[in-house]
Amino acid sequence: MRASRLLSLMLLLQNRGRMSAAQLAAELGVTARTVYRDVEALASAGVPVYAEQGPTGGYELLDGYRTRLTGLTADEAESLFLTGMAGPAAELGFGAQVAAAQLKLMAALPVPYRDASLRIRERFHLDAPGWYREPDAVPHLLGAAQALWQDRMIEIDYRRWAPRPGVVTRRVHPLGLVLKAGVWYLVAAGSGPPRTYRVSAITGLRPLPEAAERPGDFDLAEFWRGHVERYEQADDTEVAVVSLSPAGLTALPDVLGPKAARLASRTLTDPGADGWRRATIPLENVSHATASLLRLGAEVRALAPAELVTHLAETIRAMARLYRSS
Structure with a gap:
C-alpha cells in the first residue's frame, strides 16, 4: 500500500510540478505528516525531490527527472473506461483505481499530449444528473456490479409499479449496468429475454453460487438503444x-x-x-x-x-x- 502511495506522490510531482504538503495530502487521502515521511523515503531512495520554502513553496522534482515506473495494475486497467466519470466510478467501487490509472496514464504521455490532457480536464466536466435532482440511493449497485463482473447469478427483490404494484423476487444474470441521466439501470437475463431494472428500486440483493455464461451475441449498447426507443414510443406498460x-x-x-x-x-x-x-x-x-x-x-x-x-x-x-x- 505504501509503495503504491509513494509512486502516486512521485507521479503527482512529475505531472503537476510544485505542490504543497497540504495539496499532496488531499490528493492522496493522507495527513500532511504522512506526506513528510513519504517525501523523506523518496529522497532516501534516490529520487531528487526537494522543498521550496515560503508562501508559494512546496515539494518539487529536480528539472528533467522522470520515472518510467508507471505500469497499471489489473484493477486500474479494468477501470480505464470510467476515467471520465469520477462520480459513477466511485459508486461502482472504482474510485481509487480510476484516480491511480489517470495519474499513471498522464505520466506516460509525452509532455505536449500531457499538457493537452490537462487543458481538457480543466475545461470540460461531465455532470450526469439533471438540475435540482439528488442522485438515487443505490445501496445494491456495488453488489450488482460485482456479480456482473464475475458472471454470477443473483436474486433480487424488486419494487415495481406496473402491471401490478408490489415487490417481486427474481433470479437473474446481470448483463450490464447503464447510467442514464444520472440514474443507474441493471440489464439482466432471467427466464425470458433480458429486462431492465432501475437499481434504486432493488430492495434486496443476494449473490448466488451459480456461475452464468454470458450470451456471445449480446450487445449492451444495441440492447439499450432498442430499450430507449421502445420506452420513448410509449410501448412500455409503465x-x-x-x-x-x-x-x-x-x-x-x-x-x-x-x-x-x-x-x-x-x-x-x-x-x-x-x-x-x-x-x-x-x-x-x-x-x-x-x-x-x-x-x-x-x-x-x-x-x-x-x-x-x-x-x-x-x-x-x-x-x-x-x-x-x-
Missing part, C-alpha cells in the same frame, strides 16, 4: 393516463421535456366541452410521476394507474393539511 386542460397541455413540454410531450401528443383525444383532453404519458415510476404531475397543479388530473391516482391524492391531502396547520 405509462400514465391523464386529463389535461388547455393550459396543462401547453405546459407539458416544460414538465416532461419536448420529446416526451410530442409522444404524448400522439395519444390526445378530442377536447371535451370544457376543453380538457386525455393523453397517455410515459413515466418512470409512481414517485417520479407524482413529482412531475404536481408541477402542473390544477391543470392535470391523473386517471390511471390506480396507484398513481392514490399516491397523488395522498400527497395533495398531506400538503393541504400542512398549509391548514400553518
Whole structure:
C-alpha cells in the first residue's frame, strides 16, 4: 500500500510540478505528516525531490527527472473506461483505481499530449444528473456490479409499479449496468429475454453460487438503444393516463421535456366541452410521476394507474393539511 502511495506522490510531482504538503495530502487521502515521511523515503531512495520554502513553496522534482515506473495494475486497467466519470466510478467501487490509472496514464504521455490532457480536464466536466435532482440511493449497485463482473447469478427483490404494484423476487444474470441521466439501470437475463431494472428500486440483493455464461451475441449498447426507443414510443406498460386542460397541455413540454410531450401528443383525444383532453404519458415510476404531475397543479388530473391516482391524492391531502396547520 505504501509503495503504491509513494509512486502516486512521485507521479503527482512529475505531472503537476510544485505542490504543497497540504495539496499532496488531499490528493492522496493522507495527513500532511504522512506526506513528510513519504517525501523523506523518496529522497532516501534516490529520487531528487526537494522543498521550496515560503508562501508559494512546496515539494518539487529536480528539472528533467522522470520515472518510467508507471505500469497499471489489473484493477486500474479494468477501470480505464470510467476515467471520465469520477462520480459513477466511485459508486461502482472504482474510485481509487480510476484516480491511480489517470495519474499513471498522464505520466506516460509525452509532455505536449500531457499538457493537452490537462487543458481538457480543466475545461470540460461531465455532470450526469439533471438540475435540482439528488442522485438515487443505490445501496445494491456495488453488489450488482460485482456479480456482473464475475458472471454470477443473483436474486433480487424488486419494487415495481406496473402491471401490478408490489415487490417481486427474481433470479437473474446481470448483463450490464447503464447510467442514464444520472440514474443507474441493471440489464439482466432471467427466464425470458433480458429486462431492465432501475437499481434504486432493488430492495434486496443476494449473490448466488451459480456461475452464468454470458450470451456471445449480446450487445449492451444495441440492447439499450432498442430499450430507449421502445420506452420513448410509449410501448412500455409503465405509462400514465391523464386529463389535461388547455393550459396543462401547453405546459407539458416544460414538465416532461419536448420529446416526451410530442409522444404524448400522439395519444390526445378530442377536447371535451370544457376543453380538457386525455393523453397517455410515459413515466418512470409512481414517485417520479407524482413529482412531475404536481408541477402542473390544477391543470392535470391523473386517471390511471390506480396507484398513481392514490399516491397523488395522498400527497395533495398531506400538503393541504400542512398549509391548514400553518
